[in-house]
Amino acid sequence: MILYTFVIDLNAFLRFMTNVFSYIRDCKLFRKFIIDDLLFVEFKCLVEEIRFGMWSDANYFVFVTNGKKMWKTHRNDYMVKAGDALFVKKGANIAHQFHSEDYCALMIFMPDDFIKKFMLKFSDTIVYKKNDELIDSDGVLRLHVDDFLLSYMKSLEVYFEAHDHPNVNVIRLKFEELLLNIFTSNKHQDISSYLCSLQASNSVQLKQIMTDNYPYNLKLEEYATLANMSLSTFKRSFKSVFNESPGRWITNKKMALATQFLKTSDKTINEIAYDCGFEDPSHFIKVFKKHENVTPLAYRNTINI
Structure with missing residues (x-):
């Protein structure tokens, strides 16, 4: 497990579609911790208004704690501000950064293998039918921020503010609890359906x-x-x-x-x-x-x- 701190300059993202997962994982200048296959990061930006393309080979959650940002897919635009949360499928999108406020978000990246292992571990709890049909949902999905999700977001902030390394087992268990909530809640069926589709052919x-x-x-x-x-x-x-x-x-x-x-x-x-x-x-x-x-x-x- 490693921990770093950094305020990012997004000029590196200007010219090409950048793999944001690899960039953050390999960069030694972010406040982050890595547990198993999961990457938790505090993403801070001090930039002028900017539009840039990015992609990720890992699915990820975004919990916005300050400022605003827009994710743009070929279907829709998704504006988010402090208190909002998104689930972003692995793949590409366009992000629009605004200069009115410093943007800050907590992000959790999940490779496919982690999701598959999680579903196997909790197969008695997660009920799904293997489906070989395409999922008709966008690459960016909004999360319904209820009391549970708000509490989880605040607990993550506490871990990043602490000087000591967070307890690995606690972080893992709390994240598994988050996923179980998503898989078993009617409010997040679009996300759970997509995650289940990772078991398709x-x-x-x-x-x-x-x-x-x-x-x-x-x-x-x-x-x-x-x-x-x-x-x-x-x-x-x-x-x-x-x-x-x-x-x-x-x-x-x-x-x-x-x-x-x-x-x-x-x-x-x-x-x-x-x-x-x-x-x-x-x-x-x-x-x-x-x-x-x-x-x-x-x-x-x-x-x-």
Whole structure:
């Protein structure tokens, strides 16, 4: 178990989709403690208003203690402030940091293996039916902050404020209690359904990962990591499941999303480029023109005639 303290400068997140789980886990400048496969971190930011892309190969909880922030998926925007809590699936999203107040949150990262071991340990308590259907829920889910969750958030703050290392067994037991509450509460069925889906077949999990994450600027190696596969295994599995190469499938999905935005939204071409996971607008325009034989602007103007 290790403990550090740091106020983060987010400039490192500006240019690329950053694996926030690996970044925080490996950085020696955060106040955090690691127990088994779990990573608990106090995340503090002193930055100007900024928008950045991030992804994580571990699911995580976010308990906001100060300031505000917005998580943006290709489905919805999720604004959070002090007292709010989120569950974020492994995968990618866009975060928007605001400069009006210093942002601070307590975060808990959970790799898939921990969830699977937890479900096996409490199999007598957790009742679930193995389901090989895709979960129709967003990559970011709000937690209902009741008295139990509020008490848990405050207890975490106490551990980070203490000078001594927290008791490993106590931290583990309290987190297991949190998960049991989520699995057995009607208020968090969307989260428990998703966690149960981690027991689904590899092909179903691959479909889920690609459906949730194709609009982001991720590399094939990063998709493979999300699927818990090597790159070569990922490519073979992808071809078997989707009957085409990953690159072609991702491009077709991004083009379908882009044309939808052009038809139904007032987003600018630049906004659509970034919301569809392109590195920059010029790259988006080039790919779109090759795919549709017209530029995005000409496509939109044709629709509006």
